[in-house]
Amino acid sequence: MENIATQFKSLANSFSKESLALRKEALASFQKLGIPTTRHEEWKYTNIKARLRQEFSLLPAESRVNKAVKNYIASLPPYTYRLTFLNGVFHPELSIIPDLKGVTVCSLREAAAHTGGIVEKHFGRLVDYSQEHFAALNTAFVTDGAFIHIHKNVAVNEPIYLQYFFTATDEYAFVQTRNLVVLEEGASLSLAEDFRNASNIDVQYNHVAEMYVGNNARLDVVELQLEVSNAIGIHTLESKVNRNGRLSAATITFSSPNTGTGQSLIRNNLTARLTGEGAHAEFAGLYFGKENALIDNHVLIDHIAPNCTSNQLYKGVLSDEATGVFNGKIFVKPGAQKTNAYQSSKALLLSKGASVNSKPQLEIFADDVKCSHGAAIGQLDENALFYLMTRGVSRHEATQILTYAFAHEVVEHIQTKPIRQFLCDKLRDELHLNF
């Protein structure tokens, strides 16, 4: 880990003074923790060590706009607001920043310099970098990211789109990206985080988002991980939901046919801590794994305050040699009475080589709660396949139609209409359906 220390030193000048102490702590923590192995309970089914290129470089990679980036931006629906990052570096010329009263949207670097203590107060305060390997690494090294602050009772009516492109040409680059989102009391926002490999090598990135949902505030987040092929991506979302606040987060992961080394891996660590009475968290996930992709969703809903509700809905479609991992935790802390928590995880295995490891984990320390979970792993219903085929649809197309039906439920869950519509179309494209 000597190399890590050297890299940190060479970057230290670019970090804000205020954050330096925190970063040093995070660095020390990462040096202790290292890259997790499968002996680690939380990484038991996800051998990150085997896929991640160990001698990674954390120095910001060059961030030239390439053709793939231009083409992708041109193909997007006309989202009103967007912030664009290339290899973690903010590109204002590719961004459309909302100019609204009570709304601060800028790069994290800018925010640290101009918004007084708010970044300092929130940055690195939700993630547990003493325990989380990749949150520690990110907290120590991240140089930029997005900052969103919505003031009291302000509603942003159009979604804000945070785009992260990876255009690295150095396959040892390990790009660190970061978002900090703070919603004050009664604020509301819809947000999409979009990750895209725009290079022709296998990229590696480590994303951390911290999101604060104030009293009565409402935050809808969609994580778009639509091109998992050629990527090793680690996503951490740490959120805190206060009294009567509401957070919904949907993670959509597609792996396209692989053209790289076939080591693609996506790991999502998603946590919601319900700290105020009446808070609600809704986590949904849809993942499509092909070839030998590995897609891992680790979800934790931590019921701390009483009278909170939560819901998890995860669905996976795995073919070829792809692997899925689902670990859904519900913690109910002492005092979190009248908790109502539900979790559902389903996976479709479309080939003999595909597999999924699904593990629900309920830890309940209060006595007046309602918690339940359901898990199902299986193949498509033969009865339904036959029904479709008796109308002339081939077995292949019938399979696609039923897969669409299976997956569609998660997309329907997405609150933000243009993003839901975009994903419906994407789903149809992915399954080659013409309806």
Added chain:
Amino acid sequence: MQSMLSINHLTVAVNGKEILRDFSLTINPGEVHAIMGPNGTGKSTLAATLAGREEYEVVSGEILYKGRNLLEMEADERAREGIFLAFQYPVEIPGVSTTNFMKAAVNAKRKHQGLEPLDAREFLKLMNEKAQLVDIKREFLSRSINEGFSGGEKKRNEIFQMAMLEPSLCILDETDSGLDIDALRIVANGVNRLRSPERSFLVITHYQRLLNYIIPDYVHVLFDGRIAKSGGKELALKLEAEGYDWVKEELVAD
């Protein structure tokens, strides 16, 4: 004239148990045949075998459809060639609308016939036309296939799909089961409006009731896996009045 369907000495087993035994039947274009019989005599086995369900193993015999060996075709190919099965228990498929399903099915058939797929406008026109036939509302078709539908709605949806696909051979498996008299009339009207000299029907039913509305040319009584008696529409009335026991007795007397 070439027959629509010619079943010759067909024996079919399910899980090693023979259900249809040495069964023969010929249906010509434009004819409506009714198959009646007590439960468990092989009526639904016949329907499923014709539609191409894989669990039904053809032990011996042949089925010719328009002169071609039907047993060489998969279920989907049979459908594209013009065979339609209206299910006794239509399957519920949450997440796919009947409209989208029919778009896929109609265009699969058109592709098979070497035709271009219908565009959105043409498809809509076809759908509206056929929806009228069974008195189905548009909203109903944009709902998930059969999800939460009543028995009557499911059967109407079956006949709607049949109308959309314009098959040559329509097999109705206990379409009357679970229908009240109004639904039965609507479904039967839909079927009657689809009757034509080029289209044949095989109507499988336990009760004579449906045959008051869909008048068959021939009625066959299925017993123990084969046809025990055949006749005209009056045979159905006799069965309604006297039950199936006399057929059984005749069979024993033979």
